Amino acid sequence: MSIIDVKNLDLFYGKQQALFQINLEIEEKSITAFIGPSGCGKSTFLRTLNRMNDMIANVEITGEVLVDGVDIYDAKVDVERLRKQIGMVFQQPNPFPKSIYDNVAFGPRMHGITNRSTLDEIVENSLKAAALWEEVKDVLKKPAQGLSGGQQQRLCIARALAVNPQILLMDEPTSALDPISTAKIEELLEELKSSYTIVIVTHNMQQAARISDKTAFFLSGELVEYDDTSVIFQNPADQRTEDYITGRFG
Numbered sequence: 001m002s003i004i005d006v007k008n009l010d011l012f013y014g015k016q017q018a019l020f021q022i023n024l025e026i027e028e029k030s031i032t033a034f035i036g037p038s039g040c041g042k043s044t045f046l047r048t049l050n051r052m053n054d055m056i057a058n059v060e061i062t063g064e065v066l067v068d069g070v071d072i073y074d075a076k077v078d079v080e081r082l083r084k085q086i087g088m089v090f091q092q093p094n095p096f097p098k099s100i101y102d103n104v105a106f107g108p109r110m111h112g113i114t115n116r117s118t119l120d121e122i123v124e125n126s127l128k129a130a131a132l133w134e135e136v137k138d139v140l141k142k143p144a145q146g147l148s149g150g151q152q153q154r155l156c157i158a159r160a161l162a163v164n165p166q167i168l169l170m171d172e173p174t175s176a177l178d179p180i181s182t183a184k185i186e187e188l189l190e191e192l193k194s195s196y197t198i199v200i201v202t203h204n205m206q207q208a209a210r211i212s213d214k215t216a217f218f219l220s221g222e223l224v225e226y227d228d229t230s231v232i233f234q235n236p237a238d239q240r241t242e243d244y245i246t247g248r249f250g
Contacts, residue, residue: 003028009063033212050086087160093152095144107163130158150181
């Protein structure tokens, strides 16, 4: 069953068109990977799914992005609530200059939760879900910047999970990490997909092949091909997909 349904999406930066007629359905409680060369539009498209592009001047979007049947670009949509429903983790770990505890508690506090025992429970559960609790449970008051890069990224995942989203968007979440930290994040995503819908942009095709259920290949702002990951990597329908996957360009 699809949770995100994108219909005839075009995106313009001023007069320059960056995305062309994107049509895509994303199934709930699955991992969907976006692949393609740099500048192909995959991160731009990812940001349309929780209206992060609203923050960029002169962006114009036409078409529909339906989440649970609601067009998120409708004027009546509460963008803050939308971003609670659809969390985001970025390429570089970006913990706030606060304690580990306060990083995770930040979102719930913003949404009005002040009870200490409730916050304690949310922080613990979120850190457990992000496979970080055992490593930090005795140092929760220490600055988040003291963690390793891989730990910081898992903290950012915990922070996103703390507001109980349905969907987690991830823009190259392991590109700044070493292979061991990358493996931990991949393992974590496999566990999280039983509870969350995950959409990941990755330059690492092996990663897409390892962890995703479906893969979308973007090129020059177009969605060239979208199918089960095994089909995309073993029997793509479009020659451009095969050329990219086999390293002929990109």
